[in-house]
């Protein structure tokens with residue numbers, strides 16, 4: 001009988017490993033990133049859970065959640081007492097691949113002393129391809145006391161892509177098998193703050209905030225702040241965003257969920273909100289006002305205005321007439337996008353306009369798109385379209401001397417110049433959504449207050 005078989009803790013080795021990895025990950029964070037404090041993170045995680053953040057980001061919520069609640073198996077005393085016949089002891093080891101590692105040296109450090117396993121990894125294509133010996137990569141393995149491999153796992157990155165797959169090599173009754181599975185990503189929320197000294201990107205670099213998060217900060221505040229010309233020294237920001245991890249390894253940043261930006265003394269706040277059951281979300285001010293512009297400036301990408309909204313000698317009629325829209329020159333076939341969310345009010349031909357689509361938007365706004373070569377397939381009157389959806393293609397049907405889009409922006413049926421008219425923000429949240437949104441927003445403002453308080457303490461302390 002071996003003393004080791006008396007397990008005083010009613011927790012399996014696997015469970016213990018999970019727990020210690022979790023704790024490591026948790027407390028390791030403060031080193032890796034400028035998390036305000038572990039307790040603040042805990043608060044954040046709890047609060048987000050309670051506030052029901054999951055519906056706002058179904059993409060993240062759909063990810064498999066790592067279950068750490070397993071049934072605890074009570075040690076079987078009979079097994080333990082049976083001389084030498086106790087349950088097998090196993091260990092999970094984790095190692096980072098070092099520069100110059102060979103498969104043999106890596107396996108040795110992982111405690112694997114198993115010729116069959118080594119031979120399998122060398123000969124199996126999936127295993128061999130996936131387990132590239134790239135320095136810095138983490139590999140985990142479970143072995144028994146004799147060094148026999150039970151399983152081995154690592155994240156797989158294809159050609160520099162984000163590692164979203166795992167390789168699992170496991171022992172079964174008839175030898176080893178290697179398989180790839182979607183990585184079980186763990187979602188975390190991070191809170192960071194930064195001070196503007198020169199540019200936003202310099203500040204986010206200093207705060208170790210990923211570039212994709214910095215770009216999202218620009219997007220979320222672009223209705224209020226021109227990041228190219230408005231930034232001042234002394235401006236500062238706070239941001240909450242998702243990150244995805246696996247086995248303590250950072251995989252990728254996710255969406256910015258909330259942000260606060262103080263520019264020249266004025267503080268702007270923005271919160272991501274997605275209505276339950278919807279797959280599209282948007283940023284809102286804490287009052288529920290949408291921060292998205294209701295209409296795109298141009299329904300086609302990369303174009304030039306060939307004729308503005310003004311009096312002009314009509315190119316076909318040869319008389320002076322008010323041009324009631326803006327012409328965008330573009331090659332025939334260029335996709336035309338709905339400039340705002342709306343419903344198709346007309347799709348068909350109208351003499352001068354040729355093939356034309358009219359969209360009715362919320363309130364009293366409508367837009368018209370003329371001279372199309374063809375409509376988007378299946379576009380029908382009464383159909384809902386979202387901002388950016390393709391509704392047709394540039395052509396020269398109707399009265400046109402060359403391929404271009406004739407674009408009209410109408411308020412109460414009256415054409416207005418889309419280049420100078422005040423473009424409203426997108427529709428605010430409906431009253432029914434506003435209450436739910438306010439709970440989320442209040443939680444965020446509370447978090448920013450905590451972050452700000454912590455920032456001030458840090459600044460005082462560093463003087």
Ligand SMILES: [Zn+2]
Pocket residue numbers: 307323325326327405406407
């Ligand atoms: Zn025109």
